Amino acid sequence: MQPLAICPNAKVAVHCDQCRVRTLSVCGALDHDELLQLDRMSRPLICTARETLFEQDEPAEAVYNITSGSARLYKLLPDGRRQIVGFALPGDFLGLSMAEKNEFSADALTPLTACQFSRTAFSDFLDRSPHLMRRLHEQASHELTMAQDQMVILGRRTAEEKVAAFLIGLRKRWARLSTTSVTIPLPMTRQDIGDFLGLTVETVSRMLTRLAREKVILIVPDGVRLLDVAKIEALAES
Amino acid sequence: MQPLAICPNAKVAVHCDQCRVRTLSVCGALDHDELLQLDRMSRPLICTARETLFEQDEPAEAVYNITSGSARLYKLLPDGRRQIVGFALPGDFLGLSMAEKNEFSADALTPLTACQFSRTAFSDFLDRSPHLMRRLHEQASHELTMAQDQMVILGRRTAEEKVAAFLIGLRKRWARLSTTSVTIPLPMTRQDIGDFLGLTVETVSRMLTRLAREKVILIVPDGVRLLDVAKIEALAES
DNA sequence: CTAGCATTTTGATCTGCATCAATGTCACAC
């Protein structure tokens, strides 16, 4: 799936002088008036690392479009167990379900900037823009597909396969955003990776170490470099 | 979330003489003309148990609305491991993502009937009916939420909790369809339940037996009766 | 009725990952 993009001149969410809009990666198939209208209702948001964007079960107030930085999205069980349901990267949307309450909590992994829309205003705009509505539905469907793929990973794969699939999946998402760097940035902690994959910190660490020992990856500060792409893709194979 | 229902006089998908439509549980907020139009493009589908509705990665041709019976939705790994991503009950939609290819395979667990729409015709209709589009998006969002809840179950729960959560979740879905029967029908095999919860058949069987021994449930032909709802809800608690 | 097969249950054993515990590494403050 292509990244949604309001501005034809930018791949991701950045300020675009040409279109005079700050809000990008929202939607193709919008005319210039619609773009400006949408832009007018957006407010900038700046967060420090670890800051909370919103919390599970609280009334959903806004729709967010990440312009830089990354966030983790998670659900908590009463006893403190945590399941990370996803990581949000630049260009990603949060709150597109337009539900009354947040389905999960979100907080920043790094300093983060975003475009923020009032949920009600965004909803009203949606009613007037079938194109955007349609595009949004495609986006939601795509997220559902990713969630189902994650179900396969959680339910039917070994620890090593989980870690490999995680790295490959992340690489693909980063690749859309930048020149294909050999290094995959990992802004999240090992604990976060574990809570995403249904593993403990120790197991994540051991699997990364094992892959590094076998020269499949190289562990670098804040990330991982893939040495043997074929091998790791074989491990992650769908 | 309320079941989608074209026909205000029926909760689920059944033939409705009053509205003269066969296609139900599609969507609120449609006027009568739209209903009839939608109905006109629907074709009935009748399947025997185990029959395949569609297969993963094949071109998506139709949108289905189950009118009776149930189906399992699953993904296969190259080595034969299987992850069931969901079960479809009467009233449920399949193929709403409108993607070009099927994201998973689906086959009937029991004899099954459905309303079938050509994907392209349905898509065209969608463009002319923003109400339906919006409703569909809500439905997709709801499915995403369910998938995320399933991620919590797969990643962060014990075998016993998984089985309990499965039963509670299924009870809730059946409850929407009929007078709240004390018995939860289980049209799927233990293997299917295992492939849904990331467990083996043996573990599923053992957990059900354990719950039955502790008088929390009663195992009956093709289903389960809940004896101690409080206890099983405590186990399944989110 | 019986034969054949799929499904479920039950038991014995094994193992992958969790758990527990300790040590190492880094960043930052003082």
Place this chain on the structure above:
DNA sequence: GTGTGACATTGATGCAGATCAAAATGCTAG
């Protein structure tokens, strides 16, 4: 420099659930 706290790695041990094996149950065909 030294202390402190967060994060990561490594090792030893334990256990939940997988695997292996077999028996029980149920279903359909003849």
